[in-house]
Amino acid sequence: MLVLLFSAGMASASPWGEVKRPSSGPPRVIGGVSNGCIAGALALPESGPGYVSIRRYRNRYYGHPKLLRFIADMGLAQKRHGDRLMMIGDLSQPRGGLMSSSHRSHQNGLDVDIWLTLADSPAMARRLMDDRSDPDSMVAPGGDDISRYWGEDQRFLIETAARHPSVDRIFANPAIKQALCRSARGDRSWLRKVRPWWGHDAHIHVRLSCPPGSGQCASQSPVPVGEGCGKELAWWFSPEARKPSKKGGRRVEPTPPAACSALLRDM
Numbered sequence: 001m002l003v004l005l006f007s008a009g010m011a012s013a014s015p016w017g018e019v020k021r022p023s024s025g026p027p028r029v030i031g032g033v034s035n036g037c038i039a040g041a042l043a044l045p046e047s048g049p050g051y052v053s054i055r056r057y058r059n060r061y062y063g064h065p066k067l068l069r070f071i072a073d074m075g076l077a078q079k080r081h082g083d084r085l086m087m088i089g090d091l092s093q094p095r096g097g098l099m100s101s102s103h104r105s106h107q108n109g110l111d112v113d114i115w116l117t118l119a120d121s122p123a124m125a126r127r128l129m130d131d132r133s134d135p136d137s138m139v140a141p142g143g144d145d146i147s148r149y150w151g152e153d154q155r156f157l158i159e160t161a162a163r164h165p166s167v168d169r170i171f172a173n174p175a176i177k178q179a180l181c182r183s184a185r186g187d188r189s190w191l192r193k194v195r196p197w198w199g200h201d202a203h204i205h206v207r208l209s210c211p212p213g214s215g216q217c218a219s220q221s222p223v224p225v226g227e228g229c230g231k232e233l234a235w236w237f238s239p240e241a242r243k244p245s246k247k248g249g250r251r252v253e254p255t256p257p258a259a260c261s262a263l264l265r266d267m
């Protein structure tokens, strides 16, 4: 058993960040996206057709095989669409669990961030993302509309992801959702999966549904019916939605599922 060290100065340190490798055995999703873990996760390759995995030094490129398949499918679609590469950000840590920074979810191997800026080459992706904070925002200052960086490539990525059968929901900035609502023609049913959320202006967050047969996986409540382009979207542009959040103070971490605590101990 590995003894996990905590630095007293790091209030947000999570023992899951110290785990270097996935557990062996078959893949098993345990718990939910914001309080869960994953056994038998697989590592996303550094690159593949149509995509490149970035910020590898964070060691957050692990997921359920279903998530890796989804990324491979997206990469192939991107490759057919154009010459540039889709940049894949964080998935989960080797055994999932809470991260010490950046995300509350991404805990059970079913979440992935996809950047909306495309890279000309893996070397460019590394330059863009490993040396510098974030690439261009797809949302104009003020948040009312998309920026000049938004275009057909970005629309294609989001629609392709939303149409993928493994995808449960996608989080994107309200201005992005609004642009999609404006431009979608023909079958608009995929719009339902695109959920407005704060931030998410340079990347989208894609969440898969629980894999079949994973009894310990906790599903989120279903996405509401409808395209979500009307009143619900309008709220996001209201003063109420934009006032600074009142959250703050210390969040009490939920107790992890027992199977996750066991997974953390079993090194």
Ligand SMILES: [Zn+2]
Pocket: 103, 106, 111, 112, 113, 204, 205, 206
């Ligand atoms: Zn995310």
